[in-house]
Amino acid sequence: MRNVLRLKFYKVLWLNYIYTMLKFFLLSVCLLVVSQVFPQRPGKAVKFYDESKKAFYSGDKTRAIQLANQAVLYDSTLCEAHLLLADLYHDADSAGKEILHLNSALINGSKNTAQIYYRLGSAHFSFGNYENALSCYERCRQAEGTNHKWQPDIDDKSERCRFAMEAQKNPASEPVFPMPGNINSLNDDYWPSITIDGEMLVFTRLIKPGSQSRFAQEDFYSSRPDSNGWAAAKPIAEINTPENEGAQSVSADGKLLFFTACNRNDGFGSCDIYFSRLKDGQWTIPANAGAPLNTMAWESQPSVSANADYLYFASNRPGGKGQKDIWRCALNGFSSSGMPIWGKPENLGSSINTAGNELSPFIHFNDSLLYFVSDKWIGMGKNDVFFSKIINDTAWSKPENLGWPVNSNYDEQGFIVDATGRTAYFASNRIKTQGYDIFTATLDVGIRPSPVTYLKGRVSDAETNLPLQAPLSLINLKKLTLVKNNILADENGEFTLCLPLGSDYAFNVSKPGYLFYSASFNLSEARGISDPFLAEIKLQPVKTGNSMVLRNLYFEFDSYEFLPESLPELEKLFAFLNENPALSVEIGGHTDNTGSSAYNQALSEKRAEAVVKYLVEKGIPASKMSFKGYGFSKPVAPNDTEEGKQQNRRTEITVTGCK
Helix, strand or coil: CHHHHHHHHHHHHHHHHHHHHHHHHHHHHHHHHHHHHCCCHHHHHHHHHHHHHHHHHHCCHHHHHHHHHHHHHHCCCCHHHHHHHHHHHHHCCCHHHHHHHHHHHHHCCCCCHHHHHHHHHHHHHHHCCHHHHHHHHHHHHHHHCCCCCCHHHHHHHHHHHHHHHHHHHCCCECCCEECCCCCCCCCEEEEEEECCCCCCEEEEEEECCCCCCCCCEEEEEEECEECCEECCCEECCCCCCCCCCEEEEECCCCCEEEEEEECCCCCCCCEEEEEEEEECCEECCCEECCCCCCCCCCEEEEEECCCCCEEEEEECCCCCCCCEEEEEEEEEEECCCCCEEECCCEECCCCCCCCCEEEEEEECCCCCEEEEEECCCCCCCCCEEEEEEEECCCEECCCEECCCCCCCCCCEEEEEECCCCCEEEEEECCCHHHCCEEEEEEECHHHCCCCEEEEEEEEEECCCCCECCCEEEEEECCCCEEEEEEEECCCCCEEEEEEECCCEEEEEECCCCECCEEEEEECCCCCCCCCCEEEEEEECECCCCCEEEECCCCECCCCCCECHHHHHHHHHHHHHHHHCCCCEEEEEEECCCCCCHHHHHHHHHHHHHHHHHHHHHHCCCHHHEEEEECCCCCCCCCCCCHHHHHHHCEEEEEEEECC
């Protein structure tokens, strides 16, 4: 019995041994299979991560991304690899993937919680996820407290998030649209500029490397309207070179182009402003615009005012408020050699410029509203468009953001508005697959500049009809200030002159040897850009019997007392007679037919006499002048309309002798 029990005991022991060995064998097989399918997961992940860091430090970011992705494939909990990928995708401007890996680092227990929330906030902000960004900034603040190095930036970005969220709820313009394929191309297209009549659009195109050049190449293109909108853009061959030309501004009349070029032999600094003029249908060879506009610093992105009074530009020259500031320089005409004559450059001051970058200035045709780009004023993205109004000709109002949808979480630049104040053009990279394209938008009233009209004309000799390059002057009669002096008609006698609405203007054309031309423009009440002024101005040679009409002499009602608005015209007449001492003239007064003949005869004579008295007091010999009242006996237009009556109410100067 004992032997039987012992046999059973050994049998059980043997069976247990076999079972244990079999279990060990099966476990070994399973471990072998697992090790072949998932070979040393943590070790492999760390190895790929280390290799990725080496590629990153050597500058091979593409390989670094590949290796870091391999690391998280082997170990999805490896926070360091996720953070490295977040860095790499941040550098690659891929905010979506950056956010993905920052969240993975958080989920897997990264100890850098505050830093990750800070970076998540910045990534969401750049992606336009303003609500998520604001939440991340708040979590960073909670994790780190309020006294840490990111706090100032968190406060700034949180304010930007709140602004952007509100802006998207209240759009400031109609939806924006990319311009058609006649303008935008597969290349980058940006920096639009337009003439006051809307007849020419000029922009910069970055040609990709290829058959034309081994390197990317910036050139100018222009387009004109046709029956289908804008015609296919064509290169401006006379200005384009194998070097880069960009960031241009075309003058209101389309006959002057300022632009930026860098590292040229005739340059003053890294980038300078150059110019070219349109003569006889061809652009002249570009030339450096010279000092003091250009310096040893960086000058770029010019914007010429409507009547070429000022050139606004961006520069990092000494004396600024921040990194890059907006400046302006008075343009006082051109020298006999054709070079611009500049005044002293002026920084626009802390109302516009900040410690950051203010760029891309555009002064509207009305000369009172400035648009520009800033990365410092509160906005929605990297660079936003702002506007500021000029106050008392020197100071500027606090800039206002143009809001959504002109501004976005992407870069906006080269913002301009046409003469109507309704249509804006600007460049943005908001369509990622397209690079930079030119967009257009219809502005709401609140951000729309006041419209302007313009005078377009030709000056010629009244007897020969030959063109005259005569100087023009424009005076604001409300302010009694010179808007522009010595604008010169071109070699064909042609000119375009901007007339901002809301004021009345006196206009004169003068040239030695000719009687001067006088006109008035009553623009206190709005007049649309679709109805510009056109003038065929024929100057009368200084000759006995020839006459000129003074359209800008104004009298008190039922009186021969001058109104203040008459002063510029009286001074112009004085200067003309003073420069032509051999002349004898008759000053004739004329009226419309309102009232009796006797009344108008007496009133017209008193007004003519008042002109003579003014000139005698200024020093013109009385013997050189006579006066006469004609009442309404010599109308130049029918008296049955107010416009006709206005033409008949005039003071006329007739040459009676040339000794």
